[in-house]
Structures are given as C-alpha cells and as structure tokens.
Amino acid sequence: MSIVVVGSVAYDTIETAHGGVTEALGGSAAYFAIAARFFTPVSIVAVVGADFRPEDLQLLAERGIDVRGLELQEGKTMRWHGRYHEDMNRRDTISVELNVFENFAPTLLPDQCRCDYLFLGNIKPGLQARVLEQVTSPKVVGGDTMNIWIENAREELIKLFSRLDLLTLNDEEARQLSGEHNLVKAGRAILKMGPRTVLVKRGEYGVLQFSKEGMFAVPAYPLEDVVDPTGAGDAFAGGVMGFLARHSRLTESALRTAVVYGTVLGSFVVEKFGLQRLADLSFEEVDQRYRAFIELTDSHYSRWISQ
Amino acid sequence: MSIVVVGSVAYDTIETAHGGVTEALGGSAAYFAIAARFFTPVSIVAVVGADFRPEDLQLLAERGIDVRGLELQEGKTMRWHGRYHEDMNRRDTISVELNVFENFAPTLLPDQCRCDYLFLGNIKPGLQARVLEQVTSPKVVGGDTMNIWIENAREELIKLFSRLDLLTLNDEEARQLSGEHNLVKAGRAILKMGPRTVLVKRGEYGVLQFSKEGMFAVPAYPLEDVVDPTGAGDAFAGGVMGFLARHSRLTESALRTAVVYGTVLGSFVVEKFGLQRLADLSFEEVDQRYRAFIELTDSHYSRWISQ
Numbered sequence: 001m002s003i004v005v006v007g008s009v010a011y012d013t014i015e016t017a018h019g020g021v022t023e024a025l026g027g028s029a030a031y032f033a034i035a036a037r038f039f040t041p042v043s044i045v046a047v048v049g050a051d052f053r054p055e056d057l058q059l060l061a062e063r064g065i066d067v068r069g070l071e072l073q074e075g076k077t078m079r080w081h082g083r084y085h086e087d088m089n090r091r092d093t094i095s096v097e098l099n100v101f102e103n104f105a106p107t108l109l110p111d112q113c114r115c116d117y118l119f120l121g122n123i124k125p126g127l128q129a130r131v132l133e134q135v136t137s138p139k140v141v142g143g144d145t146m147n148i149w150i151e152n153a154r155e156e157l158i159k160l161f162s163r164l165d166l167l168t169l170n171d172e173e174a175r176q177l178s179g180e181h182n183l184v185k186a187g188r189a190i191l192k193m194g195p196r197t198v199l200v201k202r203g204e205y206g207v208l209q210f211s212k213e214g215m216f217a218v219p220a221y222p223l224e225d226v227v228d229p230t231g232a233g234d235a236f237a238g239g240v241m242g243f244l245a246r247h248s249r250l251t252e253s254a255l256r257t258a259v260v261y262g263t264v265l266g267s268f269v270v271e272k273f274g275l276q277r278l279a280d281l282s283f284e285e286v287d288q289r290y291r292a293f294i295e296l297t298d299s300h301y302s303r304w305i306s307q
Numbered sequence: 308m309s310i311v312v313v314g315s316v317a318y319d320t321i322e323t324a325h326g327g328v329t330e331a332l333g334g335s336a337a338y339f340a341i342a343a344r345f346f347t348p349v350s351i352v353a354v355v356g357a358d359f360r361p362e363d364l365q366l367l368a369e370r371g372i373d374v375r376g377l378e379l380q381e382g383k384t385m386r387w388h389g390r391y392h393e394d395m396n397r398r399d400t401i402s403v404e405l406n407v408f409e410n411f412a413p414t415l416l417p418d419q420c421r422c423d424y425l426f427l428g429n430i431k432p433g434l435q436a437r438v439l440e441q442v443t444s445p446k447v448v449g450g451d452t453m454n455i456w457i458e459n460a461r462e463e464l465i466k467l468f469s470r471l472d473l474l475t476l477n478d479e480e481a482r483q484l485s486g487e488h489n490l491v492k493a494g495r496a497i498l499k500m501g502p503r504t505v506l507v508k509r510g511e512y513g514v515l516q517f518s519k520e521g522m523f524a525v526p527a528y529p530l531e532d533v534v535d536p537t538g539a540g541d542a543f544a545g546g547v548m549g550f551l552a553r554h555s556r557l558t559e560s561a562l563r564t565a566v567v568y569g570t571v572l573g574s575f576v577v578e579k580f581g582l583q584r585l586a587d588l589s590f591e592e593v594d595q596r597y598r599a600f601i602e603l604t605d606s607h608y609s610r611w612i613s614q
Contacts, residue, residue: 086488181393184529205512206526217526217603219513222491260606294606296524299567 001139001245002041002066004112005032006131007121007234008101009046009070010078013094014230014273017086021228024274025056027078028121028144031231033065034278035238035265036119038286039246042238043112045069045131049077049100059279069109073100088226088270089203108134117245119237120164122146125156132163140250142166142241143195144234150177161194165250168199168237183208184215197255199240201233209259213252218259221267221293228273232266235278239265264289308446308552309348309373311419312339313438314428314541315408316353316377317385320401321537321580324393328535331581332363334385335428335451338538340372341585342545342572343426345593346553349545350419352376352438356384356407366586376416380407395533395577396510415441424552426544427471429453432463439470447557449473449548450502451541457484468501472557475506475544490515491522504562506547508540516566520559525566528574528600535580539573542585546572571596 007029013022029046036042043066052072060067078101081094106127113134120128120143128143135141143164149157150173161167167190175181178189183200187210190198198210204226209216239262240255247254264286271277314336320329336353343349350373359379367374385408388401413434415422420441427435427450435450442448450471456464457480468474474497482488485496490507494517497505505517511533516523546569547562554561571593578584 182531182533184531188531202512205509208529215529215603216606217529218606219524219526222515222522222524224489224491224495226489256606296522297604297606299523299525299563299601299604 001116001248002043003036003117003119003241003245004043004045004069004108004115004135005029005036005119005121005238005241006045006106006128007032007119007123007144008078009044009048009052010080010101012230012274013079013081014228015083015094016088016228017084018227019273021273023079024276025053025059026080026231026274028231028234030060031234031269031275031278032119032121032238032241033060034063034275035235035262035269036242036245037063037065038239038265038281038283039242039261040117042066042242043069043115045106045108045112047071047073047100047104047106049073049075052077063279069112075100082230084229088229091229106131116140117142117241119143119241120160121234121237122149125149125153125160129156129160132160140165140241140244142168142237144168144237145173147173147176158193164195166197166199166240167195168201168233168240170201170203170233174198174200187215196250199259201236203229203232207236207259207263209255211252211255216256216259218263219297221263221289221296223267223270226270229270231275231278232269235269236262236266238262260293261286261290264293308423308555309350310343310424310426310548310552311350311352311376311415311422311442312336312343312426312428312545312548313352313413313435314339314426314430314451315385316351316355316359317387317408319537319581320386320388321535322390322401323395323535324391325534326580328580330386331583332360332366333387333538333581335538335541337367338541338576338582338585339426339428339545339548340367341370341582342542342569342576343549343552344370344372345546345572345588345590346549346568347424349373349549350376350422352413352415352419354378354380354407354411354413356380356382359384370586376419382407389537391536395536398536413438423447424449424548426450426548427467428541428544429456432456432460432467436463436467439467447472447548447551449475449544451475451544452480454480454483465500471502473504473506473547474502475508475540475547477508477510477540481505481507494522503557506566508543510536510539514543514566514570516562518559518562523563523566525570526604528570528596528603530574530577533577536577538582538585539576542576543569543573545569567600568593568597571600
C-alpha cells in the first residue's frame with residue numbers, strides 16, 4: 001500500500017568537524033520519502049519556493065516518488081543551518097529561515113485523501129491535525145514531533161496522540177514530553193497518552209519500542225564513520241512505515257522487523273552528508289545490511305547451547 | 308568447571324541523588340564471584356583487613372564461594388567512596404583508601420594453580436601477570452582493567468593482552484586505550500592488541516563484543532529504576548565467565564549467550580545499593596529475566612514475515 005507523507009522539504013547547510021555541505025536538499029519529508037520508497041509507493045505533501053532546483057525535483061521523481069503534492073510557492077525554500085559538535089550526538093541550530101514553509105497549509109489531492117498509510121512529519125501539531133482530517137479512513141497513521149511543539153503546542157500535540165498508531169520521537173523529546181528522565185518510564189508514560197506504539201530514537205544507541213505487547217530494544221548498527229547524522233531519524237521513520245505499508249499489517253512482529261529496517265535505513269544516512277548516501281543506495285545494499293544486522297544482534301544461537 | 312577470580316574486596320560508601328550506603332561489602336572480586344556462582348564453583352583470591360566483618364565472610368561462604376584464598380591481613384580493608392551524578396552514567400570518586408590492598412601480592416593455593424578458568428579482576432597489570440604465571444595451563448583467561456592502568460602501566464597491560472581470551476573494559480577506557488573516539492574503531496584496534504575477544508561495556512547502552520568472528524551488539528536490559536550502578540560491570544564479567552565455565556566452551560554462540568547472561572546479572576545489580584540485590588537473587592529470577600531479555604531483543608519474528 002502507498003504512503004502519504006507530509007513534512008518539510010528544505011535546503012540544509014551542515015557543518016561538522018570533518019566538513020560540510022551548503023544548501024543541500026533535505027527536510028523531513030525528503031528523507032522519509034526516499035527511505036520509504038524502498039518498500040512502497042510514496043506521495044509527498046510539502047512546500048518549496050521558486051528557488052527549488054529542478055535537479056532536486058528530478059531526484060525525487062526519478063525514485064518514483066509522487067511529487068504532485070509538492071506545492072511550489074513564490075518566495076524561497078526553507079533553509080536550515082546546523083553545526084555538529086565533535087560528539088555527533090549534539091548539534092546547534094545556527095539559523096532557520098522558514099520562508100514558504102511559514103504559511104504552509106497542506107491540502108491533499110483527492111486520491112491522497114483516500115490513502116491507507118499516512119505519516120505526519122514534524123510540523124505544527126495543528127497542521128498535522130488538519131492533514132489527518134482530510135484523510136477519509138487511514139489504516140495506519142504515524143507521526144513525528146520535536147521540542148518546539150512539545151513546549152509551545154503541547155495540548156494540540158497530545159490531542160493528536162489517540163489517533164496515532166505510531167509516534168516517533170528522540171530520547172530528549174521523550175524526556176521533555178513525559179517529565180521522566182528514565183526512558184523506560186518516559187516511554188510508558190507517553191504510551192498512556194494515546195499512541196498505540198511509541199518509538200524512542202536514541203541515535204547511536206538505537207531504539208526503544210513501547211506498545212501494549214511490551215518493549216523491544218534494538219541497538220544501532222555500529223558504524224566506524226559517522227559523517228552527518230542529519231535526517232537519520234526521518235529515514236528511520238520512512239523505513240518503518242515503508243515496511244509496514246508494504247506488508248499491510250501492524251502486528252508486533254511486523255513492527256519489530258520494520259524497526260530493524262528503519263534502523264538500517266538510518267545507518268546509511270549518516271555515512272555521507274545530507275541525503276547523498278540515501279540517494280545512492282540500492283535495495284540490495286539495504287537487504288544485505290538488514291541481514292548483517294540480524295546476525296550482529298542475534299543472541300538466539302543461544303538456543304543450541306542451552307539444550 | 309570452576310573459576311578462580313583475583314580482584315578487590317572492599318567496603319564501599321556510595322552516594323546517589325536517592326540515597327546511599329556506608330561501608331557496604333563490595334569490590335570487583337565480590338561482585339564477580341557472586342554473579343559467577345550462579346553457574347559454576349568460584350574460588351576468590353583477594354585480601355581483607357582485620358576489620359573485615361564475619362557476616363561478610365559468611366555471605367560469600369554461604370553462597371558456596373570458596374574463600375580459602377581470601378587473605379586476612381593486619382590493617383584495614385580497602386575503602387572506596389563514590390558519588391553518582393543525577394545522570395547515573397557519571398560518578399566521582401570522593402576517596403580511596405587502599406589499606407591492605409596496597410601491598411596485595413596474590414599467591415594461589417596449589418589447587419587454584421591448576422584451575423581451567425581464570426579471571427584477572429581490575430588490579431595492577433603487574434599483579435595480574437603474577438597471578439597468571441602461577442596457573443599451570445588455564446583454558447580460558449579473562450581480564451578487566453581501568454583508566455589508571457591504561458595511563459600508568461600501559462606496556463605491562465598490553466603485554467598481558469595476548470594471553471587473554473576475554474578482555475572487558477568500559478567505553479571510556481576503550482577510547483583511552485585505543486585513542487579512537489568511535490567505539491567500533493576502538494574495539495577493533497584493541498582486538499589487534501591481542502585479546503581473542505573484547506567486550507566494551509557501555510552501561511545503560513549495553514555491550515559491544517568484538518572477536519575474529521565479527522561483532523555482537525546487545526542493548527542493556529531496560530530498567531525503570533536504576534538505584535546504584537556500582538559493581539554492574541563486575542557482575543557482568545562474572546555472568547559471562549560463569550556461563551562459559553559452566554558450558555566449557557568458547558565458541559561464538561556460547562560467548563553471545565554468556566554476554567546476555569552477563570547483561571542480565573548486571574541489570575539486577577543496579578536495582579539496589581551495593582550487592583544487596585545480587586545477594587538476594589535466585590537462579591529462577593536470573594533465568595526468567597534471561598528469557599524476558601531474549602524476547603525483548605528478538606527481531607527474529609521477522610523471519611516469519613519475510614517469507
């Protein structure tokens with residue numbers, strides 16, 4: 001089944017101790033869509049300015065991403081400028097120019113309104129709700145959020161939670177939202193706020209999944225070189241939703257496999273700046289790393305021993 | 308098969324934001340021995356002072372730990388005083404009094420010299436070597452170390468590595484020893500220094516195992532309440548060595564199961580102050596949490612899906 005994703009498409013300027021890129025294609029919807037497209041058709045809902053480069057549109061379209069919902073407005077495409085610390089887990093936002101994204105009022109096309117899988121990328125909770133209202137009867141709804149909305153639009157955000165099958169957020173956001181420092185407590189507290197599944201992203205430490213069925217803990221794929229973490233969380237979400245949409249079910253076992261595929265997609269993103277690596281990637285590579293990951297985390301050999 | 312462990316037995320004063328204990332039985336050899344004893348007989352080699360409390364000796368002896376090698380000397384038992392930050396991953400050492408431990412010169416009993424499994428707990432590398440020399444033909448040798456020895460006795464330490472089947476150290480020590488910030492690079496670099504297996508302990512983020520066969524990544528057991536992390540790494544090592552000694556083999560699969568059991572033992576330790584929880588623990592609880600851990604980290608459901 002196909003997915004509709006709403007979120008940002010932006011030009012990112014990224015600095016790390018080892019280099020950087022200037023005004024490279026980025027944004028949560030771009031990372032999400034390319035990752036999810038490995039599994040299933042994806043339709044993107046976002047806004048860009050008159051300066052959006054044709055080659056960037058082509059990059060998305062060439063991968064078979066439906067870009068009819070990429071609204072072109074007068075003005076400039078959103079800009080984000082970030083700088084990572086030596087320790088890649090931390091970054092500072094140097095500047096954000098919302099530009100055309102400031103007045104983004106997403107309107108879905110008629111066929112998008114009938115979608116089964118919907119992902120509400122990290123935008124204002126009010127806009128996420130507005131998108132959700134337009135979809136007739138979605139089977140699975142996922143959503144992401146960030147510190148600004150937890151701080152400034154908490155009520156609207158939580159109101160949305162009972163509609164979410166899947167909420168992704170990072171460890172700091174989980175702590176902020178729940179008021180609990182311990183992530184197990186935080187995850188369980190957020191689960192009680194309404195989402196059917198909560199995925200807490202811990203960067204290089206992996207993911208904790210919380211659902212009624214219990215917890216699932218996965219380490220990150222261990223990498224020798226982390227070049228740029230930007231977009232890894234969005235690609236993770238894309239991998240998770242993509243796998244679920246492809247297999248059309250939301251069982252605990254499908255979720256776990258989806259989370260591993262998401263982890264694998266995220267691990268590729270950080271290997272190069274921006275979405276260069278994701279754009280290069282083949283499904284063979286994804287599947288190969290999925291197998292490597294399973295081997296890397298397999299404590300089941302154990303069963304041979306205990307007998 | 309039985310294990311001989313050499314290390315410290317100490318009285319620990321521990322402070323955290325949520326309470327503490329004063330002069331509680333601790334030390335690497337004590338945590339290690341109690342954890343390993345769930346799997347196999349353990350013989351302890353350490354030194355205590357005239358103030359060592361009979362009930363502490365009894366606690367070890369009652370668990371079937373062989374305490375003939377617990378040398379009683381005039382003077383005081385070693386003291387350690389530590390304080391944890393709100394974030395339990397960080398602690399400050401307020402004071403250390405080595406006392407009788409300062410001139411510890413471990414001498415094994417004749418039957419200990421014939422042991423098959425030997426664990427060189429965190430003491431001066433020179434002393435670790437001295438113990439190793441006394442053992443006729445050990446089948447499996449494990450060892451632990453810490454920042455002081457990496458800084459002050461680096462050569463002696465590395466000389467020991469080619470004799471180790473198993474080296475345990477924490478993430479910061481791995482970085483310090485290898486000069487690599489990235490843990491995958493660090494683990495691989497240390498593996499080249501000689502140990503057959505390197506276990507990098509990452510506290511609440513789990514363990515990375517490096518061997519010729521490749522890597523194994525395990526998350527920690529997610530806990531709602533972490534009361535006191537003291538001794539978790541030693542109990543981890545005890546669980547690993549205990550399982551290996553019980554099953555008398557050092558295959559990749561045995562190692563992985565051992566690492567999971569070690570993780571489980573470590574997870575119990577942090578639930579109460581000092582070794583209270585470890586001393587209370589039944590093997591049924593260990594086994595139950597082992598099963599829970601396998602379920603919690605099981606991405607193998609996946610196989611049903613892919614087909």
